[in-house]
Amino acid sequence: MPGENGWLAVFRTLQEAFGPQEWWPAQSPFEVMVGAILTQNTAWRNVEKAIANLRAADILSVAAILTLPEGDLAELLRPSGFYRIKTGRLLALCRFLTARGVDAAPEQLARQAAVPALRRDLLAVHGVGEETADSILLYALDLPVMVVDAYTRRIGSRLGLLEDHLSYIEVQAAIEAELEPGDVAVRNALHALLVSLGKDYCRPRPRCNTCPLNMRCAYAAGQQCRPRQPEQP
Numbered sequence: 001m002p003g004e005n006g007w008l009a010v011f012r013t014l015q016e017a018f019g020p021q022e023w024w025p026a027q028s029p030f031e032v033m034v035g036a037i038l039t040q041n042t043a044w045r046n047v048e049k050a051i052a053n054l055r056a057a058d059i060l061s062v063a064a065i066l067t068l069p070e071g072d073l074a075e076l077l078r079p080s081g082f083y084r085i086k087t088g089r090l091l092a093l094c095r096f097l098t099a100r101g102v103d104a105a106p107e108q109l110a111r112q113a114a115v116p117a118l119r120r121d122l123l124a125v126h127g128v129g130e131e132t133a134d135s136i137l138l139y140a141l142d143l144p145v146m147v148v149d150a151y152t153r154r155i156g157s158r159l160g161l162l163e164d165h166l167s168y169i170e171v172q173a174a175i176e177a178e179l180e181p182g183d184v185a186v187r188n189a190l191h192a193l194l195v196s197l198g199k200d201y202c203r204p205r206p207r208c209n210t211c212p213l214n215m216r217c218a219y220a221a222g223q224q225c226r227p228r229q230p231e232q233p
């Protein structure tokens with residue numbers, strides 16, 4: 001039964017081990033959207049620097065970003081890496097929000113259509129891929145959509161819950177199948193917990209001996225890992 005050994009069990013174990021994650025780290029839904037664009041292909045600490053620049057310049061709004069000269073915006077986004085590309089992508093998102101009439105309150109986008117239509121429309125915005133679209137749907141719009149990333153794939157594969165070479169949608173569907181359809185909180189926390197596990201334990205060279213999932217992990221069983229041990233100080 002999936003709930004006993006699958007993603008819900010992973011969720012419960014990680015929640016007990018790591019506690020509340022309180023994602024997404026942002027002060028507004030629009031800031032979540034900005035972060036979802038800027039975090040593409042870079043570490044979060046670089047995103048934080050770029051967002052701090054936007055905040056210091058007092059332009060963390062759709063209207064303010066669209067009135068800023070593009071070169072000035074690019075300079076503010078420089079710490080996030082690939083900053084010229086991301087400048088174009090952020091401007092495209094801001095134009096999309098303006099065209100939808102939600103520039104003053106981007107979270108209102110959630111009221112305009114059902115999730116599949118919103119997802120389709122976001123994916124049509126320049127530079128918005130599946131992970132970015134789903135991050136916006138879940139963390140900015142508070143909609144029940146599971147986000148898939150490289151950590152999800154690596155952890156799922158090692159646990160024996162995901163076959164390799166599945167598409168994004170197939171991975172997402174496999175996880176969604178075990179979750180209550182409207183449960184935003186579990187999706188919010190599960191993705192955050194998987195990111196935490198992927199950063200601290202299930203790294204390219206995994207730290208299975210101290211991983212909270214090592215008693216239910218196919219990879220760890222194959223490596224004949226010892227039962228979970230406390231971290232050495």
Ligand code: SF4
Nearest residue numbers: 202206208211214217
């Ligand atoms: S036990 Fe090892 S391989 Fe399995 S999830 Fe934990 S760190 Fe990853």
